[in-house]
Amino acid sequence: MGSVCFAFAALPSIAAALGAIATNVVFVIGSIFFTAGAGLALGLPNRSSSVIQFVGTLFFNVSTSLALAAAIPAGAAGNSGWRPDVYGSICFLVSSVLAVVALARQRADARDTAGGWLNLAGSVLFGFAAVGAFVLPGTQALLSPFWTGVGTVGGALCFLVAALLGLLPTPSRAGGQRAATASK
Template sequence: MTDPADARAKRLRRESSGFLIGSALFGVGAVPAHATAAGPLGSALTFFVGSLFFTLGGFIQFALSGRRPPRGRWRSADAADWWSALIQFMGTVLFNVSTVTVLVAAVPATPGTFSGWRPDVWGSAAFLVSSILAMVAANRRHELWDPLARTWHGTILNMLGSIAFAFSAVGAFVVPATGAVLSEFWANGGTFVGAICFFVAALLARRFIPQDAPAR
């Protein structure tokens, strides 16, 4: 019979691995040199595959939080943790939609006619809301039925990453008068910085996963 603690530890490692790989691919994809070297299709594929790993990590985190809202007080730490996981998972799905849309458009494109993937404003907004709720849960982690669900180093890094993604979404806004993005620097730089924050958070989470994690 599988030990519940061991099974949960394995799922936590898969969760962190999903965020590790996803954030690494987003970080690489945000580097202009990669877009030039990989071409339209390769660049779009990098972000699409990265979004799939983000969704894998988000789904596992949501599943570990319980697939139904916690009973009792809606303002409890467990409720904040559950809603944070759900909204983050929804954000990753939105990134799936935006990256696959760009991937399809990249198939017939040429380097001179393709601008590449741009940060998704709705997915970025979902990440930011999720991070705010995660801060609430971390601030009251002693109330969580699983105190290991939220750590301060991971929560702060994810918040910084979400803020960076928000800046990237603003920078990627297309100015109607010119048809150009508001800031190429922030569009790429925000994505890169956010990806680094998520990567480090996932790396620390994987490092500190206890072998005797309490079963949910």
């Protein structure tokens, strides 16, 4: 659900139709779903990846909430507000790298491996979005509005597909343990 919210709210036509306040509410709701999912993953075997991902979602909770708080007094005159923050994006990237390494060590099945790589791709795209969202000093201009939008939507879609892969029935494994990665 978090991925759906982020992909939906990051589409320029949706953001324009909803307005700044409603768009930022969708981002806040999405960040809460991301955090709930990351919280559930804390008990999975790849704990270091899960903890770092959880911290990243908390950064997104803060940044989406601050964007909403800024949009409320601006009302209809405000812009869409939230843009990916660098701290949450770095946490997602580190978490995804750790997960892919753990999956390789565990010799995970193809579905888990694909999910790990999709999460990594999503994290890279969120990183591009965070860099693109850098506001140029002395202006209100983003470094790259293109990458801010494409990175957010593309990253969210990668996270969504990884999460959907994780919902598929798990093939039996010797020992009964499944390689686990947290899907955003």
